[in-house]
Amino acid sequence: MDLATVFADLDRVAWPELHHAYGPADDLPDLLRAVTASDEETAAEAEQELWSGIVHQGTVYGATAAAVPFLARLAAAGVRRGNLLGMLGAIAESGDEHRLDQPGAARAAVVAHLPLMLPLLSDSDAEVRQCAAWAVARCGQTAGPDGRTALRRRWAEVATLLGPAARPVTPRLLPMLDRPDTAAAAARALVAAHPGSDRPAGITLTSLVDRVLPAAAPGASLNSALAALEALAALGAGAFTPGQPRRVQLLADGERRIVGSGIQTGIIHNDTEMRAAARGGLWDRDR
Incomplete structure (x- = not known):
């Protein structure tokens, strides 16, 4: 999966109408793109800001559910796979929800994108396999x-x-x-x-x-x-x-x-x- 496919509909999401830990989520498109930066410091900083904004101390938000498809696609495309799988697992595990349209919407978004995550259970990298197993397990019975x-x-x-x-x-x-x-x-x-x-x-x-x-x-x-x-x-x-x-x-x-x-x-x-x-x-x- 190339990055054009990953971000195909990124700008169609009404991010300013969604919220994360720090208010309107209009900064998420730039953060998601920055995670793919070739410069490690830039990518790591963007990843940390994503963690802080959409899984803040374990709390998930409306913007969290909207970000999940892009996080799953990025992991499937080989971008910071272990770290992003960890983020997806934390989202699926969270029971602390704030300003979600529907209860459980963030976890449901992760479950909907399991087809992108399951192949990583067989990844050649042992750490990626471990992170994938942890993330899928966080979905519990909803993993199907x-x-x-x-x-x-x-x-x-x-x-x-x-x-x-x-x-x-x-x-x-x-x-x-x-x-x-x-x-x-x-x-x-x-x-x-x-x-x-x-x-x-x-x-x-x-x-x-x-x-x-x-x-x-x-x-x-x-x-x-x-x-x-x-x-x-x-x-x-x-x-x-x-x-x-x-x-x-x-x-x-x-x-x-x-x-x-x-x-x-x-x-x-x-x-x-x-x-x-x-x-x-x-x-x-x-x-």
């Missing part, structure tokens, strides 16, 4: 199923990194196996937490394959299918029964169509990354 699913997957990814140290959270991972959108992440976390044969009763490598395969079924999003294939590869060749590799082989041969959902609206067919991931999941078995 997509937000809660994304948080569950991120939580399982952290458990995977912890390895055996994550064993105490095994009871929380088990219910995630029953959801196609979180089964792959939970399976990888369980294998990492229990690399030997000391897994919970009924949780074998083969049973984990059965839990993960539906996430790569027709109709799954590309990201869900890729996560499933990565999990299957992590489980290893010994996890497959004779009939199970056929379902993965169909993907490797490009005979399945994965239909995007949510943000992904296209139809992915013969996707190179998908086929390579599927072949990777079968490679050890076929050697």
